[in-house]
Amino acid sequence: MSAHAQEHRPVPPRLAVLGAGSWGTTFAQVLADAGAEVTLWARREEVAREIREEHRNRAYLPELVLPDAVHGTSRPEEALDGADAVVVAFPAQSLRSTLAPWPDLPAVPVLSLTKGIERGTDARISEVIAAAGGADPALIGVLSGPNLSAEIAARRPCASVVAAPDQELADRLARWCTAPYLRAYTSTDVVGVEIAGAVKNVIAIAVGAASGLGHGHNTTASLITRGLAEITRLGVALGGRRETFAGLAGMGDLVATCASPLSRNHRLGLALGRGLDVEAAAAEVGQTAEGVATARAVADLAARLDVDMPITRAVVSVVDHGARIDEVTTALLSRSVRSE
Template identity: 85%
Template sequence: MTTPPTAPRRLAVLGAGSWGTTFARVLADGGSEVVLWARREEVAREIREQHSNRAYLPDHSLPETIHGTSDLGAALEGVDGVVIAIPAQSLRATLAPHAALPEVPVLSLTKGIERGTDARISEVIAAAGGAAPARIGVLSGPNLSAEIAERRPCASVVAAPSQQLAETFAAWCRAPYLRAYTSTDVVGVEVAGAVKNVIAIAVGAAVGLGHGHNTTASLITRGLAEITRLGVALGGQGETFAGLAGLGDLVATCASPLSRNHRLGLALGRGLDVEAAAAEVGQTAEGVATARAVADLAARLGVDMPITRAVVAVVDHGEGIDEVTTALLSRSVRPE
C-alpha cells in the first residue's frame, strides 16, 4: 500500500456553514493550518478572534490553527489545497467573479446538482473556478456534521481522478476520529451524495405522515435503486452505491433527525408548505433545489426515478405530500 503523503501546511476551506466549519476542524485536528472563508465579515471575525462560530457550530470551540477571513483572495493566497463547502446553487456565483482557483488540489464537500445546467459540482468547480478536472476530488459518506463536530468516529470516501490524488485528499483527513477510504469513481460518489438528499426528503415526509418502518425501509431501498440507476447511466461504478458513499450516506441522511433534508421532509409531512418547512430547518437543505435538477437529468437520460419525481411534485409544484406518498405506494405491479 502506498504511504499517504504528509498533510499540507496550509489549506483553505471556502464556506463557514456547519459542514465547512466542522470539516475545517477535522483538517486542523489532522495537523493542517486552515484558512476558513466566511461570506459575512462578522462570522469571519468571530472565527478569527474568538475561535468559535456560534451561528453554525454552537457549543464547540475551534483550534487556534483555524483563521477566519471574509476576503476570498486572501483565503486562497499561498495555500497547498482548497476545500469547497459552498451550497450548490450559489457555488458558481461565488467562484466566477474571482477568475481562477490556485493550481492546487481541490476537494468538494458540496452535495447537489446545479439547477439550470444539471451539472455535477465538480463540473461547476472546473467551469466557474478554472480548476483542471484532474485535480478535483469529492468527499461523501455518512457525514452528519453535528456528530463529527463531537468527534464521534466515522468513515468517509474521498474520490479523485487518480489514486495518488485520492490518497492526497485522504491524508488531509488524518483526524483520529475520521477514517477516509479512497476511490477513483468521482461520478458515482458525487451522484450518490447529491441524490440521497432528495430521497431523505421523501423518507422524512413519510415519517411526518405517521408511516412506520416498513414504509421508510421501502423508500430507502427503492431510493438506492434510483440513485444507482442514475449514477451508472452517468458513468459511475455500480459497486460504489453499495458502499459508504451510497448506502452508508443514504441510511444516515434518511434516518437521522440531525439531517436537514430529513427534517425538511418531516415538516412537509406534518403539513407545512416548502417555505415554512425550510424556515423551520433554518439551514440549506440541498435536496429541495437538487430535486428538479436530478429529475431533469434523469428524464434526459431515460432513467426512471419515481421517488425523485414525487419530491419535485411537492417542492416545486405544490402537490400534497400525502397524495404523492399514496401514489408512490400504489404503483402498478412490476419486477423489482
C-alpha cells in the same frame, strides 16, 4: 526537541476552506485535527473575525470551539494565498455565483464537500468548480459519506470516501482529511460518489415526509431501498460504478441522511409530512436543505437519460408543483406490480 528532530519534522499542509457554514466550519476542524494549518473563508467579516479572534462560529455551531490552527478571513485572496489545497463548502445552488467574480482557483488540488446538482445546467459540482472556478478537472476530488456535521463536530467516529480522477490524488487528499475520529477511504469513481451524495438528499425528503405522515419503519425501509435503486440507476447511466452505491457514499450516506433527526433534508420532509408547505418547512429547518433545489435537476437529468426515478419525481411534484404529500405517497405505494 533537538535541532536535528526539528529539521525533520514535516511541515503541516496549508489548506483553504471556502465556506463557513456548519459543514465548512466542521471540516476546518477535521483538517486541523489531522495536522493542517487551515484558513476558513467566511462571506461576512463579522463571522471571520469571530473565527479569527475567538475560534467560534456561533451562528452555525454555537457549542464548537475551533482548534488554534484554524484562522478566519473574509478576503478570498488571503484564504487562497500559499494554499496547498482548496476545500469548497458552498451550497450547491450558490456555488457558481460565489466563485464567478473571484480570480481562478490556484493550480492545486481542490476537494468538494458540496452535495447537489446545479439547477438549470444539471451539472455535477466538480463540473461547476471547473467552469466557474477555473480549476483543472484533473485536480478536483470530492468527499462524501455519512457526514452529519453535528456528530463530526463532536468528534464522533465516522468514515467517509474521497474520490479523485486518479489514485495518487485520492490518496493525498484522504491523508489530509484523516483525523483521529474520521477515517477516509479512497475511490476513483468521482461521478458515482457525486451522484450518490446529491440524490440521497432528495430521497431523505421523501423518507422524512413518510415519517411525518405517521408511516412506520416498513414504509421508510422500502423508500430507502427503492431510493438506493434510483440513485444507482442514475449513477450508472452517467458512468459511475455500481459498487460505489453499496458503499459509504451510497448506502452509508443514504441511511444516515434518511434516518437521523440531524439531517436537514429529513427534517424538511418531516415538516412536509406534518402538513407544512415548502416555504414554511424550509423556515422551520433554518438552514439549506439541498434536496429541495436538487430534486428538479436530478429529475431533469433522469428524464434526459431515460432513467426511471419515481421517488424523485414525487418529491419534485411536492416541492415544485404544490402536490399534497399524502397523495404522492399513496401514488408511490400503489404502483403496478413489477420485478424488483
